[in-house]
Amino acid sequence: MTTPFIGEIQLFGFNFAPRGWAFCNGALLPIQQNSALFSLLGTEYGGDGHTTFQFPNFAARAACSQGTGIGLTPRVAGDTFGEAAVTLTLTQMPSHTHAFTVYNQNDPSKRAASPSTGNSLASPTSSSPFASGAEPDAQFAPAMIGPAGGSQAHENQQPYLAVNFSIALAGEYPSFGG
Structure with a gap:
């Protein structure tokens, strides 16, 4: 490996930081023991700038470039943004409908506990949620199916692969300019 x-x-696919590297986990470091690294990072990721500074924190996060893009909000190095879980509201979902058809199957031999060709789940009776005397293969009223989920949040994370972001503690000091 080069210096x-x-x-x-860098990203590493193992569960430890190599020698001379540390995990980018938001750790707070003393400036006095890491002056070269502090001169590059400053307090971009945290710390008081007098005695401590902080590593970037990629724990349970995704990397993002800084700057702006068409239709995007500006991003600055060190910003954290996004939500790990989101609760959708009706105003956030596009208007759409679902048809729901019940198949009247009066032959008990063709009733099944799960959907299968030629079978049905139940037969409309007065003790079931179906209307008695329903026509075979009749469509339910549009309001039959409505919002569900009980206002519970859903996971909102990007696809991920278990790798570790690590930062070099030693090596060459980068030169600035041409």
Whole structure:
């Protein structure tokens, strides 16, 4: 492996940081013991800037470039944003409908506990939620199916692969300019 630049961030696919590297987990470090790294990072990711500074924190996060893009909000190095879980409201979902058809199956031999060709789940009777005397293969009223979920949040994370972001603690000091 080549000599890294101090402060270089790389991904590693194992559960430890190699020698001379540390996990990008938001750890607070003393400036006095890490002056070269502090001169590059400053307090971009946290710390008081007098005695401590902080590593970037990629624990349970995804990397993002800084800057702006068409239709996107501006991003600055060190920003954290996004939500791990989101509760959708009716105003956030596009208007749509679902047809729901019940198949009247009076032959008990063709009733099944799960959907299968030629079978049905139940027969409309007065003790079931179906209307008595329903026509075979009749469609339910549009209001039969409505919002569900009980206002519970759903996971909102990007697809991920278990790798660790690590930052170089030692190596070459990057040169600035041409």
